[in-house]
Amino acid sequence: MMGLALLPLLLLLSLASTIQGQSIFDVTTYGAKPNTDITQALANAWTEACASTTPSTLLIPKGVYQLSQSNLKGPCKSVPIQVQVEGTLQAPIHTKGDGLVLFSYIDQLILSGSGVFDGQGKSGWEKNNCHKKKICTKLPMNLKFSFVTNSTVKDITSLDSKNFHINLLGCKNVTFQHVTINAPDESPNTDGIHISSSEEIYILDSKIATGDDCVSVGDSNKQVTITNVTCGPGHGISIGSLGKYTKEKDVVGVTVKACKIFNTTNGVRIKTWPDSAVAFMASDMHFEDIEMENVSNPIIIDQEYCPWNQCNRKVPSKIKISNVSFKNIRGTSATPVAVKLVCSKSIPCEGVEVADINLTYSGNRGPIVSECANVMPTITGVQNPQICAKPATIGAPSTD
Numbered sequence: 305m306m307g308l309a310l311l312p313l314l315l316l317l318s319l320a321s322t323i324q325g326q327s328i329f330d331v332t333t334y335g336a337k338p339n340t341d342i343t344q345a346l347a348n349a350w351t352e353a354c355a356s357t358t359p360s361t362l363l364i365p366k367g368v369y370q371l372s373q374s375n376l377k378g379p380c381k382s383v384p385i386q387v388q389v390e391g392t393l394q395a396p397i398h399t400k401g402d403g404l405v406l407f408s409y410i411d412q413l414i415l416s417g418s419g420v421f422d423g424q425g426k427s428g429w430e431k432n433n434c435h436k437k438k439i440c441t442k443l444p445m446n447l448k449f450s451f452v453t454n455s456t457v458k459d460i461t462s463l464d465s466k467n468f469h470i471n472l473l474g475c476k477n478v479t480f481q482h483v484t485i486n487a488p489d490e491s492p493n494t495d496g497i498h499i500s501s502s503e504e505i506y507i508l509d510s511k512i513a514t515g516d517d518c519v520s521v522g523d524s525n526k527q528v529t530i531t532n533v534t535c536g537p538g539h540g541i542s543i544g545s546l547g548k549y550t551k552e553k554d555v556v557g558v559t560v561k562a563c564k565i566f567n568t569t570n571g572v573r574i575k576t577w578p579d580s581a582v583a584f585m586a587s588d589m590h591f592e593d594i595e596m597e598n599v600s601n602p603i604i605i606d607q608e609y610c611p612w613n614q615c616n617r618k619v620p621s622k623i624k625i626s627n628v629s630f631k632n633i634r635g636t637s638a639t640p641v642a643v644k645l646v647c648s649k650s651i652p653c654e655g656v657e658v659a660d661i662n663l664t665y666s667g668n669r670g671p672i673v674s675e676c677a678n679v680m681p682t683i684t685g686v687q688n689p690q691i692c693a694k695p696a697t698i699g700a701p702s703t704d
């Protein structure tokens with residue numbers, strides 16, 4: 305009698321099934337149905353998976369589902385915690401907020417699957433003027449990882465985000481592998497992966513096509529490695545922009561290797577604001593074995609980065625750039641200025657090494673050239689174009 309009465313209660317305690325010691329929390333057993341909003345079902349499944357005392361997998365099976373902002377917060381009781389997404393998760397067309405799925409305070413998260421995070425950004429893009437103005441309507445990102453550690457994100461796709469696709473804050477030892485990011489060329493502010501205040505971040509074997517930077521390495525980062533990433537269309541792979549806000553700290557150790565960049569406005573770039581709010585350094589940044597095709601600014605250090613005239617260009621940047629290398633970079637430039645190294649007038653770049661650059665320009669706006677200011681790089685190997693052929697203009701007045 306007693307046992308029978310308890311049975312329904314026991315069923316309510318956990319809807320998980322167990323396969324090979326892994327507890328599987330399938331959102332469809334929590335009431336998620338294709339073509340409906342599964343926000344509550346996902347929240348319930350996460351709460352149980354995260355509280356589980358055995359390693360668990362939260363599963364979103366194949367199908368199209370609607371989802372509103374979801375906070376998947378740790379710490380979880382047992383690790384690793386897997387989230388396997390095979391379905392498509394669609395954000396509401398009109399929405400505000402931080403993001404579609406927010407992972408935070410989780411150690412040993414494994415996010416995987418052939419699923420798609422679809423931000424349905426098209427309608428919001430025309431409203432997104434945050435790149436032009438200080439006060440603007442903030443649109444949600446697709447995926448945010450805040451204070452996530454020792455984790456892996458693999459195989460998933462981020463589509464048409466309203467804002468950045470993927471944002472990392474305060475993360476440590478996180479690997480992105482075989483990730484696909486897709487949004488059109490003309491979608492504003494849709495950075496592929498933006499990293500800040502993080503360390504030991506790896507972005508590997510991924511394809512990024514978007515309307516802004518494919519990867520942007522912001523302030524206060526250490527040890528970021530980007531390998532075998534295809535980028536285009538987009539604005540290239542960037543470090544920065546740095547120096548806009550007072551709380552920013554050093555960037556140390558960024559390696560970009562074996563990447564293909566095509567149909568982008570920039571290739572590999574370091575950008576800092578003039579009239580910086582703070583003084584700090586950006587060092588140990590290495591770009592190697594990069595193939596470019598139809599890239600407007602293939603190699604660029606820009607310490608006079610000031611889009612939409614949001615700053616005073618006359619005051620030099622206070623960010624000290626040192627220990628930078630550009631090695632074995634080849635392909636085609638879409639403009640004659642293929643290499644631009646414009647450093648701060650008050651704090652010139654130091655320890656810049658340029659080796660084996662073979663870029664060509666086939667347009668009719670003159671010969672391929674480099675432009676340099678406030679930098680004296682060490683140059684070796686092939687030089688197409690000639691690097692800083694004219695003497696570096698340390699101390700020369702800013703052109704603006």
Ligand SMILES: *[C@@H]1O[C@H](CO)[C@@H](O)[C@H](O)[C@H]1NC(C)=O
Nearest residue numbers: 412453454455456477478504
């Ligand atoms: C990084 O995280 C992985 C698990 O994803 C773990 O195996 C590895 O030991 C961690 N590395 C460090 C240096 O903590």
Ligand SMILES: *[C@@H]1O[C@H](CO)[C@@H](O)[C@H](O)[C@H]1NC(C)=O
Nearest residue numbers: 410411412452453454476477
């Ligand atoms: C990440 O993994 C490393 C190595 O296993 C471990 O020392 C560290 O405590 C982990 N980080 C967190 C926040 O659990």
Ligand SMILES: *[C@@H]1O[C@H](CO)[C@@H](O)[C@H](O)[C@H]1NC(C)=O
Nearest residue numbers: 482508509510511532533534
């Ligand atoms: C580079 O990444 C692609 C996926 O984008 C993968 O197919 C390829 O095997 C990777 N190459 C290497 C050398 O790992």
Ligand SMILES: *[C@@H]1O[C@H](CO)[C@@H](O)[C@H](O)[C@H]1NC(C)=O
Nearest residue numbers: 537566567568569598599638
């Ligand atoms: C070069 O890239 C631009 C976009 O940046 C694109 O409009 C143009 O068609 C591309 N040209 C070629 C020859 O691929």
Ligand SMILES: *[C@@H]1O[C@H](CO)[C@@H](O)[C@H](O)[C@H]1NC(C)=O
Nearest residue numbers: 536537565566567568597598
């Ligand atoms: C660059 O853009 C042009 C024009 O849209 C396109 O034909 C070409 O395939 C693109 N390049 C690559 C490598 O995808």
Ligand SMILES: *[C@@H]1O[C@H](CO)[C@@H](O)[C@H](O)[C@H]1NC(C)=O
Nearest residue numbers: 587588589590626627628655
């Ligand atoms: C420059 O980079 C090298 C190699 O990453 C490193 O060993 C060295 O300490 C760095 N020097 C400075 C001054 O940061």
Ligand SMILES: *[C@@H]1O[C@H](CO)[C@@H](O)[C@H](O)[C@H]1NC(C)=O
Nearest residue numbers: 634635662663664686687688
């Ligand atoms: C530079 O690239 C061009 C075009 O790809 C190629 O024909 C040439 O041999 C390369 N030069 C060197 C020195 O590698």
